[in-house]
Amino acid sequence: MSKFEYRDIKQPHYRHIGNYTPRKDAKDIVTGKAIFLDDFSVPHMLYGKTKRSPYPHAKILSIDTSKAEAYPGVRAVITHKNMPEPWGLGLPVHRLLMEDKVYYVGDVVALIAADTEEIATEAIDLIDVEYEQLEAVYSAEEALKEGAVELYPRFKGNHVDNGIKYFQPDGPWWQIIRGDVKKGFEESKYVAEDKVAFDKMPAPLAPETPCCIAKYEGGNDYTIWASSQSAHILKLMGEGRIPNSNLSVKTFNVGGSYGNKQSLMTTVLSAAMLSKVTKRPVKIVLTKEEQLMSYEVRLGSTITAKIGMDEEGYVRAIEGDWLVDTGAIADSVQGQVGVGLGEAQLVCAKCPNWFMDSHIAVTNKQAAGIVRGYGGQELNSCLERLMCTVMKEGNFNPLDVFKKNYIAPGDRFIWRDGRWWQSRSSLFFPEAMQNAADRFGWGEKWKGWNVPTSVNGTKARGIGMGVIGNADINEDNTEAIVRIVPDLVGSHRASTAIIECDITESGMGTRSNACKVVAEVLNVPVEKVSITEPGTKYNPSNYGLCGSRGTITTGKAVSLAALDCKRQALELGARHFKRSVDQMETKDFMVYVRDTPELSIPMFKLAPKELSIVGYGKHMEMFNIPSCMAIFVEVEVDTETGHTSIVKVAGGTDIGQIIDSKAVEMQLHGGFGSACIDTAIFEECILDPATGRLLTSSLIDYKWRPFNEFPPYDAYIMESQIDSFMFKALGIGEISGAAGASAVLMAISNAIGVDIKDYPATPAVILKALGKA
Amino acid sequence: MKKQYVTLTVNGREYRFSIGDGFGQVPPSETLSQTLRKRLQLTGSKESCSEGACGCCTVLMDGKGVTSCMLLTVECDGRDIVTIEGLEDPEKGLDPLQQAFIDEYAFQCGYCTPGIIMAAKALLLDNPHPSPDEIKEALSGNYCRCISHYTVLRAINRVAGNEEDHTAVMHRANDDVENPIPVREELFPSPYAYGVPGDNALE
Numbered sequence: 001m002s003k004f005e006y007r008d009i010k011q012p013h014y015r016h017i018g019n020y021t022p023r024k025d026a027k028d029i030v031t032g033k034a035i036f037l038d039d040f041s042v043p044h045m046l047y048g049k050t051k052r053s054p055y056p057h058a059k060i061l062s063i064d065t066s067k068a069e070a071y072p073g074v075r076a077v078i079t080h081k082n083m084p085e086p087w088g089l090g091l092p093v094h095r096l097l098m099e100d101k102v103y104y105v106g107d108v109v110a111l112i113a114a115d116t117e118e119i120a121t122e123a124i125d126l127i128d129v130e131y132e133q134l135e136a137v138y139s140a141e142e143a144l145k146e147g148a149v150e151l152y153p154r155f156k157g158n159h160v161d162n163g164i165k166y167f168q169p170d171g172p173w174w175q176i177i178r179g180d181v182k183k184g185f186e187e188s189k190y191v192a193e194d195k196v197a198f199d200k201m202p203a204p205l206a207p208e209t210p211c212c213i214a215k216y217e218g219g220n221d222y223t224i225w226a227s228s229q230s231a232h233i234l235k236l237m238g239e240g241r242i243p244n245s246n247l248s249v250k251t252f253n254v255g256g257s258y259g260n261k262q263s264l265m266t267t268v269l270s271a272a273m274l275s276k277v278t279k280r281p282v283k284i285v286l287t288k289e290e291q292l293m294s295y296e297v298r299l300g301s302t303i304t305a306k307i308g309m310d311e312e313g314y315v316r317a318i319e320g321d322w323l324v325d326t327g328a329i330a331d332s333v334q335g336q337v338g339v340g341l342g343e344a345q346l347v348c349a350k351c352p353n354w355f356m357d358s359h360i361a362v363t364n365k366q367a368a369g370i371v372r373g374y375g376g377q378e379l380n381s382c383l384e385r386l387m388c389t390v391m392k393e394g395n396f397n398p399l400d401v402f403k404k405n406y407i408a409p410g411d412r413f414i415w416r417d418g419r420w421w422q423s424r425s426s427l428f429f430p431e432a433m434q435n436a437a438d439r440f441g442w443g444e445k446w447k448g449w450n451v452p453t454s455v456n457g458t459k460a461r462g463i464g465m466g467v468i469g470n471a472d473i474n475e476d477n478t479e480a481i482v483r484i485v486p487d488l489v490g491s492h493r494a495s496t497a498i499i500e501c502d503i504t505e506s507g508m509g510t511r512s513n514a515c516k517v518v519a520e521v522l523n524v525p526v527e528k529v530s531i532t533e534p535g536t537k538y539n540p541s542n543y544g545l546c547g548s549r550g551t552i553t554t555g556k557a558v559s560l561a562a563l564d565c566k567r568q569a570l571e572l573g574a575r576h577f578k579r580s581v582d583q584m585e586t587k588d589f590m591v592y593v594r595d596t597p598e599l600s601i602p603m604f605k606l607a608p609k610e611l612s613i614v615g616y617g618k619h620m621e622m623f624n625i626p627s628c629m630a631i632f633v634e635v636e637v638d639t640e641t642g643h644t645s646i647v648k649v650a651g652g653t654d655i656g657q658i659i660d661s662k663a664v665e666m667q668l669h670g671g672f673g674s675a676c677i678d679t680a681i682f683e684e685c686i687l688d689p690a691t692g693r694l695l696t697s698s699l700i701d702y703k704w705r706p707f708n709e710f711p712p713y714d715a716y717i718m719e720s721q722i723d724s725f726m727f728k729a730l731g732i733g734e735i736s737g738a739a740g741a742s743a744v745l746m747a748i749s750n751a752i753g754v755d756i757k758d759y760p761a762t763p764a765v766i767l768k769a770l771g772k773a
Numbered sequence: 774m775k776k777q778y779v780t781l782t783v784n785g786r787e788y789r790f791s792i793g794d795g796f797g798q799v800p801p802s803e804t805l806s807q808t809l810r811k812r813l814q815l816t817g818s819k820e821s822c823s824e825g826a827c828g829c830c831t832v833l834m835d836g837k838g839v840t841s842c843m844l845l846t847v848e849c850d851g852r853d854i855v856t857i858e859g860l861e862d863p864e865k866g867l868d869p870l871q872q873a874f875i876d877e878y879a880f881q882c883g884y885c886t887p888g889i890i891m892a893a894k895a896l897l898l899d900n901p902h903p904s905p906d907e908i909k910e911a912l913s914g915n916y917c918r919c920i921s922h923y924t925v926l927r928a929i930n931r932v933a934g935n936e937e938d939h940t941a942v943m944h945r946a947n948d949d950v951e952n953p954i955p956v957r958e959e960l961f962p963s964p965y966a967y968g969v970p971g972d973n974a975l976e
Contacts, residue, residue: 006946011947020878022875022876022878023878025883026874026875026878026880027867027875029880029883029886030857030867030871030874030875030880030886030887030890031817031857031858031860031861031867031871032815032816032817032818032856032857032858032887033817033858034883035816036816036819036884038816038819038820039810039816204918205918206882206884206918207819207821207827207829207882207884207885207916207917207918208819208821208882208884209821253882253883253884254882255819255821255882255883255884255885256881256882256884256918256919257882258918258919287823288821288822288823288824288827432946435946439944505882506882507881507882507883507919508881509881658945661943661945662877662878662924663878664943665923665924665941665943666878666881666919666920666921666923666924668943669920669921669922669923669941670881670919670920671920672920672922673917673918673919673920674918698822698824698826699821699822699824699826699827699916700824700826704916704918706912706913706914706915706916707909707912707913707915707917707922707925707926708906708909708910708912708913710909710922710923710940711940712939712940712941712942713923713940713941713942714941714942714944715941715942715943715944716943716944716946717943717944717945717946718946718947719945719946719947
């Protein structure tokens, strides 16, 4: 193979791509004009509230709603006894929205619609419920044991179906079985076996609580306004739960989601049912306490595995069992398990021998749902700790091991669809890791396993790193229409381009980036391009923002649609000037002959009178371009108090091509949010085993990192022009912090000289490890 | 004597509300956040945690930053309130702080942004040239989960007249292409790549 170097790559010069362009909604956001769901209301609207279970597992013996119904201003009270239709929850459906049993603290017992929020809240306490408490299970391990109390008849032994058709069209896939594990371990020089749990199910905790307005339109039609980052997913899931329904889903700016506000199923079904009964629009906005105690959190993950590594540091064999705790509702968990298993193969891409099994269990905890990292982070947090054990055996520098084992073009893996894929992504991921490491100072700071970088009195410093990748960045189909709208009265300067694509703005700037991409293709100013309001009904189909897919999938669909427009404009111009299409160029809605620019004509003169030039583009799903993110952390542990602080972070990736320089940087910084890096130090949901209730039910009790505790962050980004779509970019946000937690535990272990495998490594955990508590 | 009215000045306009439980009246239990958001439709400030922990509802009261979810409207009689909607000068345009937030892209989802801007404004009104550490301290009560902290600090430091904030740095490898990054031998090509001897290693 001839050597291909980074400097050989021709770096393109673009008019817009790669620079910072202020977002279309920037001014609205800084002036408070941007509309979020709770800022919006529909005429004649009622307010919905939920009476929730105080017990983790109980049978409802009796329920008396008479006082609540008689309360002035209350318009409807719905319980399991008077539900108009049996709407289900889960994928596969395994329970109803309300039943005569409750399965977690915060489960839905009754729904109330009232004239005001205050009346609805007061009516909650007027409903009298008599419960018979049942035994509860709080971990996947416990739930899957023989004789454990069973939650649902649908899940025998609490075991959730392995794989479902939606995620695995060829049949369920839940195990990596490749090569010969026995032989692999024989070839390995170093073998280590261990068990690691990432099971505190932390909360991504968007600042805007989940909320929606549902309006029953008669027949089978509903209009749903929701704080969802993907209207399409909400429609897809909702229509599966409300029999024969047709949902028109509209979204606004979303106040943070991190993958966590997609289908909002329980909330949306509750509002839709209240609307169906009252025949009025119903708004439900969860309180922060409801969000923390009953809304979806990260999956619980426990892995027992044996890893073999050869003398060069290549992983040769992995045998393991992954237990996944999905809480009381299993919704999309099989997709997350599939992605987790897929991502494990990206990190250990040279390993030919695998037997990795997985088991998903339901437990009496609030539901785990989709969160940024999507199964991959939960598995990676465990698997990379296990890799550390074997790297330590062989006394390898982890940087060398991660570089060697990471997926290169040509390497093959099974993705969550159960199919084989072969990477055609970047050749330069190892270089991105090395260069980020160099900027971080890895070489000088790495002193060996469980050896601190420096010790100053009681303060010991250590470093750690983690690597993760994701091949979901091309997932799901998307289509878009671009229209060049010539000015009606004939000024080419007043012409505009309109993108028709269903994209919600949930913080990543995807709507503006789509405009930027189209402006680049058409060679027009970005401010001349706008995009339709998000919503499922009047837009071409877009699966939505998940798996970091926004950049490539919407980028590809809108760029191809714009190219289709451009081609038509050039053809019209060529005919007009009697030239070949190849001689034509376009700029700022003018078409001109390339070598005779004075021969130019505005597009409005070319297009048929009153009509626009319309182009169509689409993206089709594939999984063969994995991304990569390496993260490096330096921590300082106070061996006296057990307190850990992060003193420096560096991230490295090859992004292909930067679309927006500031947006990509913040995608990397985002690794500190949404329950990523800090799940290694302080972020956790603390369950009281005596009551089954969370003790972390407010923003005071649930710990988060404030402004004055952010360490320096050094990001290193390569742009190797990966063949993803016209502008060669990859998505990264999904994984920017996903390997951070395991990196922090590695750093803490090195700082204090003792292996730490507990998430989070609170002062209590560290002092115990040091034999001081 | 029981008060019958509460008078507030909001963004330069005076409002007089009747206190009571009747329709349209301000009940004694109504928070300032509810009055601003629901009664006056000033929805710029957000209500997120309703217990003063996240700072999303921050507004200026007599020039000081307050969390409006923690104040009862009846307690605010005679006070001068400025919300995010009142920060932009109708003639001069955006406040320098708002412009700096756009220039530095100091937000992502934008939900906590109005609260952060108002908290920063309160700081700058009190101390026009705070140090970088004073800025961080002043914002420590503002929750942001997208992690726009680094760009927010860049924006506020700029308005405060401080040196450019380098807490976070992004380095683009292409900046090195003229003077290339050290070339390494180990690119670890796949043994299974098309055209190499191990191409059929899968079987």
